[in-house]
Amino acid sequence: xxxxxxxxxxxxxxxxxxxxxxxxxxxxxxxxxxxxxxxxxxxxxxxxxxxxxxxxxxxxxxxxxxxxxxxxxxxxxxxxxxxxxxxxxxxxxxxxxxxxxxxxxxxxxxxxxxxxxxxxxxxxxxxxxxxxxxxxxxxxxxxxxxxxxxxxxxxxxxxxxxxxxxxxxxxxxxxxxxxxxxxxxxxxxxxxxxxxxxxxxxxxxxxxxxxxxxxxxxxxxxxxxxxxxxxxxxxxxxxxxxxxxxxxxxxxxxxxxxxxxxxxxxxxxxxxxxxxxxxxxxxxxxxxxxxxxxxxxxxxxxxxxxxxxxxxx
Amino acid sequence: xxxxxxxxxxxxxxxxxxxxxxxxxxxxxxxxxxxxxxxxxxxxxxxxxxxxxxxxxxxxxxxxxxxxxxxxxxxxxxxxxxxxxxxxxxxxxxxxxxxxxxxxxxxxxxxxxxx
Numbered sequence: 001x002x003x004x005x006x007x008x009x010x011x012x013x014x015x016x017x018x019x020x021x022x023x024x025x026x027x028x029x030x031x032x033x034x035x036x037x038x039x040x041x042x043x044x045x046x047x048x049x050x051x052x053x054x055x056x057x058x059x060x061x062x063x064x065x066x067x068x069x070x071x072x073x074x075x076x077x078x079x080x081x082x083x084x085x086x087x088x089x090x091x092x093x094x095x096x097x098x099x100x101x102x103x104x105x106x107x108x109x110x111x112x113x114x115x116x117x118x119x120x121x122x123x124x125x126x127x128x129x130x131x132x133x134x135x136x137x138x139x140x141x142x143x144x145x146x147x148x149x150x151x152x153x154x155x156x157x158x159x160x161x162x163x164x165x166x167x168x169x170x171x172x173x174x175x176x177x178x179x180x181x182x183x184x185x186x187x188x189x190x191x192x193x194x195x196x197x198x199x200x201x202x203x204x205x206x207x208x209x210x211x212x213x214x215x216x217x218x219x220x221x222x223x224x225x226x227x228x229x230x231x232x233x234x235x236x237x238x239x240x241x242x243x244x245x246x247x248x249x250x251x252x253x254x255x256x257x258x259x260x261x262x263x264x265x266x267x268x269x270x271x272x273x274x275x276x277x278x279x280x281x282x283x284x285x286x287x288x289x290x291x292x293x294x295x296x297x298x299x300x301x302x303x304x305x306x307x308x309x310x311x312x313x
Numbered sequence: 314x315x316x317x318x319x320x321x322x323x324x325x326x327x328x329x330x331x332x333x334x335x336x337x338x339x340x341x342x343x344x345x346x347x348x349x350x351x352x353x354x355x356x357x358x359x360x361x362x363x364x365x366x367x368x369x370x371x372x373x374x375x376x377x378x379x380x381x382x383x384x385x386x387x388x389x390x391x392x393x394x395x396x397x398x399x400x401x402x403x404x405x406x407x408x409x410x411x412x413x414x415x416x417x418x419x420x421x422x423x424x425x426x427x428x
Contacts, residue, residue: 015342022333057374086378108381111331276347
């Protein structure tokens with residue numbers, strides 16, 4: 001028997017309720033018994049019930065309404081619902097299933113039949129759990145850069161959108177650093193692609209270890225990296241960028257094709273959304289990118305900020 | 314309607330099966346049903362006097378459910394008749410049925426005592 005599931009019973013008639021409880025306990029499940037629809041509705045959410053067995057006729061809220069509410073719950077795991085009814089007229093069965101019930105059991109119920117129907121529900125619930133787990137796994141995979149293990153371009157786009165929106169709304173600053181490995185093509189050409197991959201991994205690790213808690217690093221593509229710095233103005237972003245540049249150079253990875261430094265270095269551009277400013281995520285990224293090219297032009301292994309051009313009156 | 318004294322108050326084999334073949338559990342549930350019956354009968358009489366057929370029907374429905382679950386055939390049948398009369402708005406025949414149901418409760422009490 002696998003892990004027990006929390007199963008909720010909503011039944012106002014005590015003998016039937018006790019019979020249901022005893023059958024479910026025998027199956028090894030965790031049973032929450034309630035005697036009316038409203039109490040059931042509360043308990044379903046509190047105990048995160050995965051299977052619900054509800055009597056059709058109950059005081060407060062009937063089983064049909066309970067099923068409708070369960071189906072309208074946002075963001076919940078699938079809850080398998082079984083309606084218990086003394087009726088077996090076709091239109092009632094149809095109404096119950098149309099309201100979203102997965103199954104129905106006619107009272108007085110047969111114990112063995114109830115158990116196999118519960119088992120069918122268990123299969124659905126466990127399948128849904130497995131599916132949700134794998135979806136989460138896949139979602140994570142789609143956000144991670146396979147080579148370096150840090151966030152990828154897609155993760156960056158998501159984070160930038162989210163943080164930009166948040167910062168704009170609450171008038172907080174948001175810093176952004178664009179960093180590019182200097183003369184990486186020459187590195188690959190002389191040392192081979194495997195060494196190139198090692199260098200990318202090393203730089204990713206240095207960036208990740210050199211930013212502050214709460215800062216985020218991503219591989220933007222090729223030999224380009226980008227860092228998002230929440231609650232950080234341009235001055236703050238420049239301090240972080242200088243530290244990144246220092247740490248990469250100090251790691252001393254030999255790179256003869258990168259004179260006069262002789263080691264792997266980065267050029268970085270910084271920009272920040274200042275509190276209250278009206279710039280888009282694209283502008284934020286584009287300006288840091290322009291500043292990064294400025295750093296390249298200045299001789300590499302350098303940091304530059306994008307500065308607002310003087311106002312033309 | 315057959316002479317109710319001649320028929321056993323429960324189908325014991327079926328009742329036990331419904332309770333997972335746990336004799337002590339079945340006895341406990343039957344005693345629960347028996348203990349609730351006098352109160353339910355009083356409720357149904359009060360509802361009948363007030364002309365509240367909906368309340369009467371609900372109580373009869375609950376008795377029917379419990380009796381059916383325990384394979385107490387006669388009690389189930391009596392409760393079902395009360396429910397049917399109440400639902401179709403015919404209170405006339407109900408009072409004697411409530412008395413029959415109470416008597417059946419006493420038979421069930423004696424039966425449960427010997428389990």
